[in-house]
Amino acid sequence: MSDAIISVRDLHKWYSGVHALKGVTLDFKRGEALGLVGDNGAGKSTLINILSGVHRADQGEIKVEGRDVSIATPRDSMDLGIETIYQYNSMVPTMSIARNLFIGREPTRFSILGVGILDQKKMAEESVRAIANVDLHLRSPDALVGELSGGQRQGVAIARAMHFKSKVMILDEPTNHLSVKETNKVIGFVRGLKEQGVTGVFISHNMHHVFDCCDRIVAMARGEIVLDKRIGDTSIDEVHSVL
Amino acid sequence: MKRLFKTYLEKPELAGLILLVLLVVLFQVRSHGVFLNQDNLRGILGILPEAGLVAIGVTILMISGEFDLSVGSVFALMPMTMAVLMVHGWPFPLALLAGLLVSAAIGFINGYITIRFAIPSFITTLGMLFMARSLTVVVSGGFPPLLPADLPTWLFTSFVGPGNMFRMSFLWFVAVAVLTSLMLSRTNFGNWIKATGGFLPAAAAMGIPTARVKIVCFMLCSVLSGFAGMLQVLRLGSPLPSIGEGMELQAVASAVIGGASLAGGIGTVMGGVVGTTLIRVIDNGLVLSHVDANWFKFAIGFLTIFAVVANAWMRKRAKAIKMEG
Ligand SMILES: Nc1ncnc2c1ncn2[C@@H]1O[C@H](COP(=O)(O)OP(=O)(O)OP(=O)(O)O)[C@@H](O)[C@H]1O
Numbered sequence: 221m222s223d224a225i226i227s228v229r230d231l232h233k234w235y236s237g238v239h240a241l242k243g244v245t246l247d248f249k250r251g252e253a254l255g256l257v258g259d260n261g262a263g264k265s266t267l268i269n270i271l272s273g274v275h276r277a278d279q280g281e282i283k284v285e286g287r288d289v290s291i292a293t294p295r296d297s298m299d300l301g302i303e304t305i306y307q308y309n310s311m312v313p314t315m316s317i318a319r320n321l322f323i324g325r326e327p328t329r330f331s332i333l334g335v336g337i338l339d340q341k342k343m344a345e346e347s348v349r350a351i352a353n354v355d356l357h358l359r360s361p362d363a364l365v366g367e368l369s370g371g372q373r374q375g376v377a378i379a380r381a382m383h384f385k386s387k388v389m390i391l392d393e394p395t396n397h398l399s400v401k402e403t404n405k406v407i408g409f410v411r412g413l414k415e416q417g418v419t420g421v422f423i424s425h426n427m428h429h430v431f432d433c434c435d436r437i438v439a440m441a442r443g444e445i446v447l448d449k450r451i452g453d454t455s456i457d458e459v460h461s462v463l
Numbered sequence: 464m465k466r467l468f469k470t471y472l473e474k475p476e477l478a479g480l481i482l483l484v485l486l487v488v489l490f491q492v493r494s495h496g497v498f499l500n501q502d503n504l505r506g507i508l509g510i511l512p513e514a515g516l517v518a519i520g521v522t523i524l525m526i527s528g529e530f531d532l533s534v535g536s537v538f539a540l541m542p543m544t545m546a547v548l549m550v551h552g553w554p555f556p557l558a559l560l561a562g563l564l565v566s567a568a569i570g571f572i573n574g575y576i577t578i579r580f581a582i583p584s585f586i587t588t589l590g591m592l593f594m595a596r597s598l599t600v601v602v603s604g605g606f607p608p609l610l611p612a613d614l615p616t617w618l619f620t621s622f623v624g625p626g627n628m629f630r631m632s633f634l635w636f637v638a639v640a641v642l643t644s645l646m647l648s649r650t651n652f653g654n655w656i657k658a659t660g661g662f663l664p665a666a667a668a669m670g671i672p673t674a675r676v677k678i679v680c681f682m683l684c685s686v687l688s689g690f691a692g693m694l695q696v697l698r699l700g701s702p703l704p705s706i707g708e709g710m711e712l713q714a715v716a717s718a719v720i721g722g723a724s725l726a727g728g729i730g731t732v733m734g735g736v737v738g739t740t741l742i743r744v745i746d747n748g749l750v751l752s753h754v755d756a757n758w759f760k761f762a763i764g765f766l767t768i769f770a771v772v773a774n775a776w777m778r779k780r781a782k783a784i785k786m787e788g
């Protein structure tokens with residue numbers, strides 16, 4: 221066994237004729253922040269979507285902490301400790317922060333066949349703690365997510381992932397459409413992951429951001445990995461040259 | 464402004480409720496005190512549960528992000544199914560069960576087809592509107608079957624309470640309203656309904672079985688509509704195949720007037736109840752105030768458009784708030 225928390229071997233994915241992943245083999249190392257870069261359509265999101273249970277690979281295997289796993293639904297992925305934060309769609313704007321934190325994993329006082337009465341006290345207490353942990357300066361967990369700025373929303377998504385003790389946090393272009401200040405905040409979050417012992421996977425089109433907060437960089441082009449180096453052993457120019 | 468937006472999201476029925484109070488006062492004055500007298504209230508409360516139960520179902524479904532135009536037809540088909548089965552000797556409880564199962568099956572078909580083929584529920588349920596109405600007429604054999612004499616009207620339509628103020632149906636209505644309201648606000652399933660309608664991609668990404676959630680809402684909506692239709696038939700004493708025509712649009716109007724968003728995610732059971740009550744109050748109040756009854760539909764139409772415009776305005780404001788933030 222290696223120190224890989226997730227390892228994928230020879231993953232393939234076809235979308236009705238488009239060969240989006242052509243045999244990707246990659247180890248995500250425990251506690252490391254990995255930057256995933258590549259042009260539009262390189263297959264980054266496809267790889268992430270397979271790990272987060274949104275799509276299934278057509279071929280290849282995935283191991284999590286050394287065990288073979290099958291990730292069929294987003295829930296499977298979350299249960300394995302993998303949390304994914306997308307550009308837009310991690311939050312329901314018409315619901316409060318507290319409700320959003322627990323979507324799909326609501327604490328219940330008792331339940332029959334998975335449906336039960338919400339433990340609102342527990343939700344209120346835990347959500348106060350969860351948002352305090354990521355230093356968001358939010359007044360109250362009862363505020364609606366629709367009232368938050370884009371950066372704050374990503375912050376809440378990260379707080380949620382932390383709260384559920386994720387082992388791997390994947391962020392697929394989390395800084396798109398964010399202001400410079402807010403982007404910096406998100407990058408700060410990514411840097412902070414390591415202290416918490418969480419493995420980070422950060423996807424961005426901005427090389428500076430990736431070099432700013434990651435330990436290792438993996439570049440993809442046309443469904444394949446074309447570069448895999450530690451940040452110290454490469455440069456923005458080199459990464460650009462292989463894309 | 465933020466506060467206004469938040470109030471709208473948390474209590475979308477508030478505006479309707481205020482309007483309701485104003486109208487009640489207006490009609491009370493205009494009708495020289497007849498509006499709130501016991502007989503008139505009895506009349507309103509006697510028929511409110513039928514439209515109200517349908518509106519509750521449509522509201523919940525709308526919160527989950529879908530529509531049902533077939534409720535009026537299910538409203539007729541469910542009691543017709545029961546009547547025909549009872550003519551064939553089925554006892555009332557079994558016929559009731561069968562009627563509810565037929566309603567649930569229609570809801571399931573509506574939901575399954577909508578989701579499986581990714582088509583707008585507007586279209587699926589428009590088709591179902593015609594099919595279920597047609598089935599109603601076909602199973603009735605052209606003329607309404609005679610209902611047996613020993614129906615348990617005491618459980619559904621008899622007058623009860625102080626001064627025989629309510630029908631039993633009103634108690635059913637209150638019970639369903641309270642239970643569904645608690646389901647929406649206090650259970651994890653309610654959270655899933657709001658999340659599914661509020662922003663489907665996020666709900667799905669968080670592992671909520673959005674297809675199942677929607678199908679359950681379709682089924683609940685159909686079952687409530689069928690049950691409401693049975694209440695009306697027990698009240699009228701005869702299963703006419705034409706009952707519930709136009710009900711789908713009034714139910715949508717109720718939900719929207721009560722603050723539910725056509726886009727999903729926003730709304731309350733209380734809103735559906737307030738919307739239905741408003742419609743009934745306007746209907747009754749216009750008659751009592753000796754206004755030409757043909758203004759009724761005008762008023763409902765106007766209110767509906769007004770409510771949707773107000774909703775759209777709130778959403779736009781909400782977007783603006785996000786940009787500022
Ligand atoms: N759901 C889908 N259906 C069909 N084709 C898809 C789907 N998702 C992705 N593709 C195709 O697969 C290829 C890889 O897409 P992917 O989204 O993984 O790229 P990406 O690296 O994330 O790009 P970007 O930087 O633009 O997000 C593209 O050719 C894309 O058109």
Ligand SMILES: [Mg+2]
Binds near residue numbers: 264392
């Ligand atoms: Mg992508």
